[in-house]
Amino acid sequence: MSDVTEAPKKYTKKDFESDQDVRWCPGCGDYAVLSAVQKMMPDLGIPRENIVFISGIGCSSRFPYYMNTYGFHTIHGRAPAIATGLRLARPDLTVFVVTGDGDGLSIGGNHLLHVLRRNVKVTILLFNNRIYGLTKGQYSPTSELGKVTKSSPTGSADRPVSPCAFALGAGATFVARTVDRNVAHMEETVRRAAQHHGAGFVEILQNCNVYNDLAWNVLYDRESKSMHELRLEQGKPLLFGPVDDRRGLVLEGATPRVVRAKEVPESALWVHDEADQWKAHVLAQLSNPDFPIPVGILMDVEAPVYEEVLMEQERRAIAERGPGDVAELLVSGDTWRIG
Amino acid sequence: MSDAVASPATAAKPRRQLDRAVVRFAGDSGDGMQVTGEQFATEAAWAGADLVTLPNFPAEIRAPAGTLFGVSSYQLQFGSRRVYTPGDRLDCLVGMNPAALKVHQRDLKDGGLLIVNTAAFEKKNLDRAGYTTNPLDDPALEDRYRLHKVDITRLTMDALEGLPLNVKEKERCKNFFSLGLVSWIYTRPIEPTVKWIAKRFAKNPAFVEANTRALKAGYHYGETAEIFTECYGIEPAEMPPGFYRSITGNRALAWGILAAAERTKLTVVYGAYPITPASDILHEISLHKRFGVRAIQAEDEIAAVGTIIGAAFGGAIGVCASSGPGIALKAEGVNLAVMAELPIVIFDVQRAGPSTGLPTKTEQADLLMALHGRNSESPVVVLAPMTPGDCFFVAYEAIRIAVKYMVPVIVLSDGYLASSAEPWLIPDPKTLPDIPVSFRTSPEGFAPYVRDEATLARPWVRPGTAGLEHRIGGLEKENITGNVSYDADNHDLMVRLRAEKVRRVAQEIPPTTVNGPAAGDLLVVGWGSTYGTITAAVEEVQQSGKAVASVHLRHLNPLPPDLGQILRQYERILVPEINSGQLVRILRAEYLVDAVGFNRVRGLPLSTEELREAIEQLLKEKR
Numbered sequence: 001m002s003d004v005t006e007a008p009k010k011y012t013k014k015d016f017e018s019d020q021d022v023r024w025c026p027g028c029g030d031y032a033v034l035s036a037v038q039k040m041m042p043d044l045g046i047p048r049e050n051i052v053f054i055s056g057i058g059c060s061s062r063f064p065y066y067m068n069t070y071g072f073h074t075i076h077g078r079a080p081a082i083a084t085g086l087r088l089a090r091p092d093l094t095v096f097v098v099t100g101d102g103d104g105l106s107i108g109g110n111h112l113l114h115v116l117r118r119n120v121k122v123t124i125l126l127f128n129n130r131i132y133g134l135t136k137g138q139y140s141p142t143s144e145l146g147k148v149t150k151s152s153p154t155g156s157a158d159r160p161v162s163p164c165a166f167a168l169g170a171g172a173t174f175v176a177r178t179v180d181r182n183v184a185h186m187e188e189t190v191r192r193a194a195q196h197h198g199a200g201f202v203e204i205l206q207n208c209n210v211y212n213d214l215a216w217n218v219l220y221d222r223e224s225k226s227m228h229e230l231r232l233e234q235g236k237p238l239l240f241g242p243v244d245d246r247r248g249l250v251l252e253g254a255t256p257r258v259v260r261a262k263e264v265p266e267s268a269l270w271v272h273d274e275a276d277q278w279k280a281h282v283l284a285q286l287s288n289p290d291f292p293i294p295v296g297i298l299m300d301v302e303a304p305v306y307e308e309v310l311m312e313q314e315r316r317a318i319a320e321r322g323p324g325d326v327a328e329l330l331v332s333g334d335t336w337r338i339g
Numbered sequence: 340m341s342d343a344v345a346s347p348a349t350a351a352k353p354r355r356q357l358d359r360a361v362v363r364f365a366g367d368s369g370d371g372m373q374v375t376g377e378q379f380a381t382e383a384a385w386a387g388a389d390l391v392t393l394p395n396f397p398a399e400i401r402a403p404a405g406t407l408f409g410v411s412s413y414q415l416q417f418g419s420r421r422v423y424t425p426g427d428r429l430d431c432l433v434g435m436n437p438a439a440l441k442v443h444q445r446d447l448k449d450g451g452l453l454i455v456n457t458a459a460f461e462k463k464n465l466d467r468a469g470y471t472t473n474p475l476d477d478p479a480l481e482d483r484y485r486l487h488k489v490d491i492t493r494l495t496m497d498a499l500e501g502l503p504l505n506v507k508e509k510e511r512c513k514n515f516f517s518l519g520l521v522s523w524i525y526t527r528p529i530e531p532t533v534k535w536i537a538k539r540f541a542k543n544p545a546f547v548e549a550n551t552r553a554l555k556a557g558y559h560y561g562e563t564a565e566i567f568t569e570c571y572g573i574e575p576a577e578m579p580p581g582f583y584r585s586i587t588g589n590r591a592l593a594w595g596i597l598a599a600a601e602r603t604k605l606t607v608v609y610g611a612y613p614i615t616p617a618s619d620i621l622h623e624i625s626l627h628k629r630f631g632v633r634a635i636q637a638e639d640e641i642a643a644v645g646t647i648i649g650a651a652f653g654g655a656i657g658v659c660a661s662s663g664p665g666i667a668l669k670a671e672g673v674n675l676a677v678m679a680e681l682p683i684v685i686f687d688v689q690r691a692g693p694s695t696g697l698p699t700k701t702e703q704a705d706l707l708m709a710l711h712g713r714n715s716e717s718p719v720v721v722l723a724p725m726t727p728g729d730c731f732f733v734a735y736e737a738i739r740i741a742v743k744y745m746v747p748v749i750v751l752s753d754g755y756l757a758s759s760a761e762p763w764l765i766p767d768p769k770t771l772p773d774i775p776v777s778f779r780t781s782p783e784g785f786a787p788y789v790r791d792e793a794t795l796a797r798p799w800v801r802p803g804t805a806g807l808e809h810r811i812g813g814l815e816k817e818n819i820t821g822n823v824s825y826d827a828d829n830h831d832l833m834v835r836l837r838a839e840k841v842r843r844v845a846q847e848i849p850p851t852t853v854n855g856p857a858a859g860d861l862l863v864v865g866w867g868s869t870y871g872t873i874t875a876a877v878e879e880v881q882q883s884g885k886a887v888a889s890v891h892l893r894h895l896n897p898l899p900p901d902l903g904q905i906l907r908q909y910e911r912i913l914v915p916e917i918n919s920g921q922l923v924r925i926l927r928a929e930y931l932v933d934a935v936g937f938n939r940v941r942g943l944p945l946s947t948e949e950l951r952e953a954i955e956q957l958l959k960e961k962r
């Protein structure tokens with residue numbers, strides 16, 4: 001977070017609404033995400049002019065136009081690289097990257113890997129609707145195997161990747177998952193990610209009602225939700241299911257297993273710890289139908305931040321030998337005089 | 340052993356004055372030929388000669404010893420008059436092994452000096468080089484050249500007797516023996532090399548002693564061995580007085596960036612992905628953390644251009660360097676900078692292609708790609724340096740133009756300029772043109788695409804400026820407001836505005852220099868590194884009284900406003916290029932002139948002799 005030397009202006013949600021008409025399809029989950037992010041912004045206490053939203057290409061990536069901050073709608077998959085350059089040039093700015101399952105994991109997979117690996121201080125919001133919406137309905141890297149779409153009329157042959165597992169594999173230091181239908185949870189999760197000292201990765205399960213409606217319905221439907229959503233809370237055991245018959249998780253070695261909570265001693269239950277880098281990998285792999293879907297902060301740890309390491313090297317070089325002098329450099333080394 | 344550079348013994352052997360000499364050191368890639376050549380070049384420059392170098396190395400890091408594809412060489416031409424090229428044919432070839440002889444013999448002039456290391460001409464090496472018999476035994480070799488068979492390996496070992504080094508370490512010093520010998524032959528001072536050895540191996544005094552002894556032993560051998568009957572002197576060239584240093588094109592590009600960073604006091608973000616022959620620019624920039632230039636090694640070529648675009652969006656200058664294959668990958672990124680109208684500079688250190696091609700060989704076949712290698716109408720400024728030293732000024736100028744016009748600039752260097760060295764009159768950075776930068780801060784009347792009247796540049800806004808929050812991107816913009824616009828007429832207007840903005844850069848171009856008569860029979864027009872060959876060939880032809888002139892373009896887009904008028908003053912126009920004909924097509928299209936090309940795509944600089952013949956031939960042809 002940037003240093004604020006004077007009392008920051010008190011913002012409201014409205015201060016972050018741009019003058020542009022929002023053009024997402026009626027019923028799109030992105031409206032809820034936009035609302036949650038705008039509502040959360042004042043909590044960061046950062047001057048609005050210091051905030052930048054960078055996006056790639058896709059419905060998700062129209063996001064910057066609707067935020068009354070600085071914004072840059074760039075090219076497909078490249079937002080993390082552009083954000084990295086911005087952070088290098090301007091470590092004083094607060095940078096968000098908005099991407100989607102196609103933009104971030106297909107064409108953008110490489111750049112996403114490296115921005116996470118480097119732990120650049122950006123907040124990455126990946127809207128996962130398991131489809132390509134803007135190009136009208138092709139399957140994406142998170143679509144299920146066998147999915148029938150315009151480009152896979154006989155079913156896709158692609159096995160899906162888990163965005164959270166990918167992020168952890170890339171070396172991310174903050175990985176979280178939230179759901180478009182839970183505005184309060186989105187606010188809280190995005191706020192935590194933005195305050196993280198490093199790259200904050202948030203997978204937002206989002207609904208494309210036109211091309212892949214109710215892909216996450218197990219988390220929406222009141223009845224199924226209880227058995228399919230695993231709320232992560234720091235220091236609390238991982239529990240889900242009906243109130244009178246709670247389910248929990250135990251780890252047998254590295255293998256997770258669902259148990260009936262009343263059938264095991266309380267001490268055997270897996271208690272969630274955001275700082276546990278090992279268990280986070282297991283959590284990230286839990287998926288429907290064998291397991292409930294973890295929702296919340298999977299991991300939050302500390303690691304060196306890329307641009308801070310580089311800036312420190314720069315500071316030290318200048319402290320040791322003073323700022324550079326080109327005239328001096330040009331005559332350094334072997335020179336000779338003629339005439 | 341004599342310590343003096345020129346002992347009385349030298350005076351005993353006659354010294355013949357030469358105008359110039361072309362020397363090539365060739366050996367296995369493990370033989371230290373690059374070091375040898377670089378040091379000889381330093382010695383030559385130190386003694387006041389003008390020179391141009393041509394390092395020539397294989398793409399592999401360390402090819403198997405003795406193979407033909409593992410041969411590495413270093414050529415230079417040095418002289419007492421202006422030297423423009425590394426030379427077509429060799430006056431002296433040093434062949435450290437059979438493979439070097441096999442590969443390079445054809446370039447040696449008849450009667451030229453051929454010095455070989457006899458120790459390396461044994462069965463294994465001969466086999467690897469494809470010789471069935473030892474070529475040194477063939478009397479024809481001695482007839483054709485002034486052959487000097489020297490057991491350089493044994494002489495080096497003898498000189499290093501008693502030193503605490505093993506056989507392999509001692510053998511490795513033989514390149515300094517050959518350097519010492521050739522230094523004596525051409526009367527070049529060895530002090531610079533003695534100093535260099537002391538510095539380079541400072542951590543290992545045994546190596547300092549060994550290499551210095553080998554160097555002096557080689558020099559002494561020339562002085563005393565009977566097989567060397569004369570030596571050659573080359574008077575210092577007439578060069579403008581001042582302080583000089585040796586500079587290669589890549590280093591000059593890097594330093595030009597530093598100079599612009601210092602002048603603008605802006606942060607420069609240099610983002611690049613390693614690629615031959617541009618990696619050295621990244622290495623050089625990474626050394627200089629005190630100059631406000633932040634270098635990062637991006638994860639790929641596209642990330643590199645993305646990084647610098649993000650930096651430019653943030654109010655820094657974005658610069659990257661790559662070669663052909665990398666520039667191809669950046670096309671979409673460059674277009675984002677075209678649409679967002681952001682200042683970025685991209686160096687294309689061109690190499691032979693297509694595809695992986697010949698990574699360590701030069702070519703200038705990316706001109707059309709620089710101009711058009713992106714989808715849709717994508718005008719960018721294109722510049723091309725002419726010599727290694729010119730790379731400094733062109734890099735600086737590219738940044739100046741990018742910032743003034745809020746436009747991407749592509750600079751076309753090439754592999755030859757990148758590693759070729761020449762003596763460089765060190766400029767005073769204070770004399771460089773100013774680079775004014777002003778960020779928009781006042782919200783009054785602000786819109787992201789309001790344009791400057793003279794340049795058509797849009798305002799540069801630093802995010803973090805209160806009251807100017809706005810969003811830009813790759814979608815087409817409405818003129819002035821910068822809002823996303825699908826309007827048909829607006830798109831046509833914006834396409835024209837972006838093109839016109841680049842055209843306006845012509846007001847930055849000084850009057851074109853014509854080398855020769857202002858009107859005549861033939862004008863040779865070139866760009867990039869062919870400057871040396873063209874100038875040398877044209878001057879030879881001018882000396883025989885022909886009305887031939889040359890023009891060398893530093894600005895490829897936009898072209899100089901006076902070029903059309905100049906072209907019309909000559910009967911014929913010849914465009915020599917290291918490609919299949921790119922500038923020639925542009926001149927024909929833009930000016931409706933019957934320009935013809937002289938094209939060789941051999942991965943090497945053009946031959947002065949061949950070009951001169953082509954000029955003579957064209958002059959003979961009646962229109």
